[in-house]
Amino acid sequence: MSQYKLTYFNGRGRAELIRLILAQAGVQYEDHRIAGEEWPELKPTTPFGCLPILEVDGKTLGGSAPIAVFVAQRHGLAGANDFENAEIGGIMDYMFDLMLGFMTMHFEKDETRKAALKKKFEEEDCPKKLAVLEKKVTNDGWLYGSKVTYVDLAFFNFSERFPSEVLAKLPGLKGVIDKVGALPNIAKWVKDRPETKF
Numbered sequence: 001m002s003q004y005k006l007t008y009f010n011g012r013g014r015a016e017l018i019r020l021i022l023a024q025a026g027v028q029y030e031d032h033r034i035a036g037e038e039w040p041e042l043k044p045t046t047p048f049g050c051l052p053i054l055e056v057d058g059k060t061l062g063g064s065a066p067i068a069v070f071v072a073q074r075h076g077l078a079g080a081n082d083f084e085n086a087e088i089g090g091i092m093d094y095m096f097d098l099m100l101g102f103m104t105m106h107f108e109k110d111e112t113r114k115a116a117l118k119k120k121f122e123e124e125d126c127p128k129k130l131a132v133l134e135k136k137v138t139n140d141g142w143l144y145g146s147k148v149t150y151v152d153l154a155f156f157n158f159s160e161r162f163p164s165e166v167l168a169k170l171p172g173l174k175g176v177i178d179k180v181g182a183l184p185n186i187a188k189w190v191k192d193r194p195e196t197k198f
Contacts, residue, residue, distance in 0.1 A: 004029035023189035025075035072150035137172030156180035
């Protein structure tokens, strides 16, 4: 059995989807959380000069999305074939586009500009893009196919950034959030995970 060591800062951030995938899969791993002062020394040793990284049996992977997909495919939380994986990847890519709008707003320094970006994100981008995702929800209540995949975990992870009044009008997506939250492994992780600032 492979040994996993996931390294990230002491926060959810870019590593939380990977943690959710590992939790749902019931995989034991080392959740290595570093302090900010440790980063300058570690940075040159990482594949791309950023975190998270995943060490697997002596090899190191970088990039939050590739790591998430790698772990999901290894542990039954992706598609059954290349075509399904491409379709699931398309949903993930679409969600990342939406989250890019959130991140742009979140890190904006100018308060006037930030307020305008927030208004656009909450009143335009979220309703429009989430309406497209709502149509993807299957009769089984997942974003793809008949079982939970990493895109459901990703949506669950991102969902707290979306306006609740928008989600309230989208029963399919609200159902995805509820179903993921009710998965025993996910419920346990959410209950027990460390309290962090981000």
